[in-house]
Amino acid sequence: MNRILVINPGSTSTKVAIFEENTLVDVFTIRHSVEELQAYPRVIDQLDFRYDLIVNHLRENAVTFDFSIVMGRGGMLPPVVSGIYAVNKKMLDTLRRAERGEHASNLGAFLADRIARQIPECRAYIADPVAVDEMDEVARISGMPEIPRQTIFHALNHKAVGRMYATQIGKRYEELNLVIAHLGGGITIAAHRKGRVVDVNQGLDGYGAIMPERAGTVDAGRLVKLCFSGKYTQEEILKKLAGKGGLIAHLGSNNVQELELKAKAGDKHIQLILDAMAYTVGKEIGAMLMVLKGDVDSVILTGGVAYSEYVVSRVKEMVEPYAKFTVLPGEDEMAALASNAVRLIKGEAESLEF
Secondary structure (H helix, E strand, O other): OOEEEEEEEOOOEEEEEEEEOOEEEEEEEEEOOHHHHOOOOOHHHHHHHHHHHHHHHHHHOOOOOOOOEEEEEOOOOOOEOOOEEEOOHHHHHHHHHOOOOOOHHHHHHHHHHHHHOOOOOOEEEEEOOOOEOOOOHHHHOOOOOOOOOOOOOOHHHHHHHHHHHHHHOOOOHHHOEEEEEEEOOOEEEEEEEOOEEEEEOOOOOOOOOOOOOEOOOOOHHHHHHHHOOOOOOHHHHHHHHEOOOHHHHHHOOOOHHHHHHHHHOOOHHHHHHHHHHHHHHHHHHHHHHHHOOOOOOEEEEEEHHHHOHHHHHHHHHHHOOOOOEEEEEEOOHHHHHHHHHHHHHOOOOOOEEO
């Protein structure tokens, strides 16, 4: 049985899991305090710190280093097509420069590579990083040549959910047309045409639905005036777009389940804001239905917010008259990364070179 180690670095934690092919054997999360991380000016400076914590935990728990593959969470690379990428020097050099932004996921390839190098015949890979870009050329054009549309989305979960749904109906993901809406702290809604994401919103600090932590699409002219009002720094404006936007800005919380309970208990303002988020999700799904010219096997809602019966019901009211509607709530990045490793092992996929 092939053993797989999966490493997913987050902003304040590092998640690690051990799989025997698709079977989860163990999983643990190492928490990092703000004070600990403040000692490191750049994300890459945390590498030794996080590596030592992972290795020490594995050794303390008598874990045998006999892994066939180490999978790391993919980071902020330049645009790439979907797939499984062997970690190489070019990838690591690119992530070290962090030209597309400092993000904890940039450490995934480094941590996987360092551990894999200690194990004979073991390789390090990443799969479907947030930089996956398969958009049609026409979808890249915006009204400002200086600012073409770009993709930053939950590629790993989008692709995993697409494959999961295809398996459930006895088909291959590459045979289907799907609209997948990942509803998490950020929301990304994509048109999947026969295995390619041909259009998707930029869900980090760009545009799209109102999100639990992000503003989504706002009036560009008024945003420019706000930027030059003298009231806010650049950092504060960026936080309004990503981190302190959306539900947090309106309601002071990104906990949709708690907000749903308050809405059901009669809080009309919370109900209105949740309705607005669901309304914008429905509109974005409608746009992707048009991208696929109505030829859609299913609209799929996934991510943590898809557990909310209230939000799902509001979106369903808008979408169901036009397309089949499926809910596959939650996300499991660790299992998704492991499943990509299994596809390599079984010869169902080939690794790509960055």
